[in-house]
Amino acid sequence: MRGQGIWLRGISGLGMAFLYLPIIVLVVFSLNASRLSAAWQGFSWHWYGVLWQDEALLAAAANSLWIAALSTSLAVLLGLPAAMGLERLKGHGRQVVDMIFLLPLVLPEVMMGVALLLFFVVIHWPLSLATVVVGHAAFNLPIVVVMVRARLQKLDPRLEEAASDLGASAWQTFYRVTWPLVRPAVLGAALLAFTISLDDFIVTFFVAGPGATTLPLKVYSMIKSGLSPEINALSSVLVLSSMGLVGLSLIFQRR
Amino acid sequence: MNHSPPSIASSPSGRSCSKSSGLLLPGLLWTTVFCLLPIAVVLAVSLATRGTYGGVLWEFSLDNYRDLLHPLYGRIFGQSLLLAGAATGLCLVLGFPLAYYIARLPPRRQALWLVLIMIPFWTNFLVRTYAWMFILRTEGLLNTVLIQLHLISAPLDLLYSNQAVLLGLVYGYLPFMVLPLYAAIERIDPALIEAAWDLYADRWSLFRRVLIPLTKPGIVAGCVLVFIPSLGAYLTPDLLGGARSMMVGNLIQHEYLVARDWPLGSALSIVLMLIVMSSLLWYFAAQPPQARERGEP
């Protein structure tokens, strides 16, 4: 038993190290003074300063934030009622609708990007910031639906019955009973959707119009034009901000 | 279940039905327009013909699918399946002990480890892939360290290879394997493991005769969750792979944005989607019947 413990702990430790070492390396070397090599040449905030002065980069960051905020709002506005509707739906209809909502989650991202690109071209909707928002809302919607439903399923259906038995209207029941109970799940889902939108590369890559460059697109083009310590700094910013958002989301869900 | 006469049941159930469809409609419409419809367009284009200058001619033809039989495409599909399969296998081998270890920790530490597993999963994928470029490239961290330690005299060619792609896929999707496996292992009554042990099972028998059958739904879920994104991977082969490490995702992107052969790219997408859907069927078949029937009234 003891032998198995050590063996298991070893593999698990290695697995964790495998997951985290690259990220740690990235952050550490974003503070390296050297321009060229991967050898450590002293501590410096220099590359973060360089980022801060890059106008195009700041514009991309602004784009990313706008897209994430708008697509997340859309996903929540459409997803919360949809999740509640799905919970009330019975029979085979529910399974079919379930499948439709889950489709964007299981579709390969490349396929999603290509399909949206083709669709926008066919309906003559010029690629722009708006097409990116629409695309992101399409894959964020199922995230909200799944997470809110998980919460709704845990709720006692008699709570709503009790509310209406006590004379609450449908809207009052939602506002006074259901909403306070699902709010943590909605906030958690919104934060995750926001994070995923911020991080998305592939769908954005296919449907972004001119002027709709996001941070990941910017990082990608920087990587493609050669590695530089600036990318390390930018990557560290992205990593740390997604970790912060995930942390927030977990805190909301725990409550 | 309480079966009330239809005459009584009809009016309230009818009302709740219309209410639920009112709530559902906007979201359903959105998903239909921006997911189902686009897929339908891809299907339609995959059955059309390529125009001379790259556009789409709406003439029905199966030529695009016939073209996919070309050995070049076959090789890329084969390579994608191989890499995705290998990544799935490696994730399973690494993920099972990890998930088992977490599931046997005390509850508070379980929660901590799970969060640690989930954080990379929500961290920018592009950036995480880039981290491996930084480590593996010729002037990268690993080569630098190895040379300074005098373990090698000349840098190794680590990046731009199938191995690097495999590494990137395993790295990227390991959390997808660990989480469902954890959920499945955590559900096992610890007494069952003790029972096997009490009944003279050694470690291997315990694993093969008890753990694997009991966690099969989780294993299948994990495999499907790793296999699907691995098969459709774009960034990993694009950034870590060499000239010969192209996968289906890159091929699709190439046909669309470089070769501008939309019908062929669409046919490729449809085939990719079909493979994904069939692996999903396997997933549903492996889930326990109660979970499948839960949606029934």
Place this chain on the structure above:
Amino acid sequence: MADLSIDMRALVKCHGATLAVDHVSLQITRGEFFSLLGPSGAGKTSLLRMLAGFETPDAGDILIDGRSMAGVPPNRRPVNLVFQSYALFPHMTVAENVAFGLEMQRLPRGEIAKRVGATLDLVQLQDKRDRVPDRLSGGEQQRVALARALVNRPAVVLLDEPLAALDQQLRQQMQAELKTIQAQVGLTFVCVTHHQEEALALSDRLAVMQQGRVMQVGRPEDLYEHPENLFVARFVGVSNEVSGTLVDVQAGEGTLLPSDVSVSRGIRVSVPAGLQSGAQAVMTVRPERVRIAPGHVADAGLNCLHGVVETMQYIGSEWQGAVRIGPSVRWTIRASNAASGSRPVAIGAPVSLQWNASDGVVLPVI
């Protein structure tokens, strides 16, 4: 003892800061049905898990058939456990569950089939052999769990609260069945339970445990009739008590002057060795040895206490009630229903409680 199946020598087990098992030494004879009885937290489950090999003693040793179990993992021990939750493998049929242990020991196929068949006959589950455990009733699952242990013919069968998950009626039926099967197979059974009636009914001998220590070991009738301390008297059966000071102790006889009830003269008792005149002591008597008589009467030959009936309940086979005999003392009494269904004494009525001096047991104060 000659034919020892289990020999526990000064076992100690700590769980964190608490001493779960505190220097327990027990000898269990081959073929015996032995129970470990005690409230939850008494350390009986820890003891069982140490026998099975799931926990390692911090000190002491366990010998099974004369062989030390130190460092022997569960899968190498000649013991099999019937789990409280049964722990039947849900992905295997009844027959596959029962065959599992034999397969792990790599017995020949024919031998496995023969033994599985015989054991399923023994527990009368031959017709359910291809069912999965989820499709069985609680009692059937219990029997599969038992068969799965018996089929290996282990030196010791361990049972962890074997009947706890069953409802009252099934529990009594299974109790009888368990006893019969044990007699048939002749294996040593060690059973953990907190249910005292079950322990008395099943066991050849039992150990009563509390806070990691063995309070008394003996045959059921020894424990019930001659408890060695108040804990055993109270835990095994119902204990009606008066406490006071011993006087006139002579040749094993004496008088108890109660301090918590008022009584005209002292209570005559037999006094165990070691208790002297002037010692504080408690006398305990079982309800079925107490006679209830209406009115405040006296009887020369018997001990007698006066009291008032507080409750009286009809439970079919008998009447059960409580009589207050002092400000803080209430006795449980039973009245047979052999004669008629009428209430023997009314609530609030004065009664006399009478018993033979030899039925009372005097114990030192805890």
